[in-house]
Amino acid sequence: QVQLVESGGGVVQAGGSLRLSCAASGRTFSTYGMGWFRQAPGKEREFVAAISWSGAITYYADSVKGRFTISGDNAKKMVYLQMNSLKPEDTAVYYCAASKARATYAANAYDYWGQGTQVTVSS
Numbered sequence: 001q002v003q004l005v006e007s008g009g010g011v012v013q014a015g016g017s018l019r020l021s022c023a024a025s026g027r028t029f030s031t032y033g034m035g036w037f038r039q040a041p042g043k044e045r046e047f048v049a050a051i052s053w054s055g056a057i058t059y060y061a062d063s064v065k066g067r068f069t070i071s072g073d074n075a076k077k078m079v080y081l082q083m084n085s086l087k088p089e090d091t092a093v094y095y096c097a098a099s100k101a102r103a104t105y106a107a108n109a110y111d112y113w114g115q116g117t118q119v120t121v122s123s
Helices: none
Strands: 002-007 010-013 018-026 033-039 046-052 059-060 068-072 076-085 090-099 117-122
Touching: 002 090, 018 033, 018 090, 018 117, 033 068, 033 076, 046 068, 046 076, 059 068
Parallel strands: 010 117
Antiparallel strands: 002 018, 018 076, 033 046, 033 090, 046 059, 068 076, 090 117
């Protein structure tokens, strides 16, 4: 079994930055893909970013490209999402997810999910 715990959410003004962290525990992650998704009130969960566990491959949603950076630390079993130039439309609950297969934008490819961390961007 795999457990994922997100942290780092909070309230920030537009233009500000936050760094989300995802701590993984349980089975080894040598071949897992990791992703970040978000869900705003009244909206469906959407892909934000993904990274292969080697870190060699990353994907980003167009809406965050150039503002957000996903990274990982294998030794610490951590994944991060650095969010810069935040906008009110980035307000959502952010979820970390792990895929046994690969890093991908498809939510249904992920096998494990964290509980989420709230990010609120005020205008």
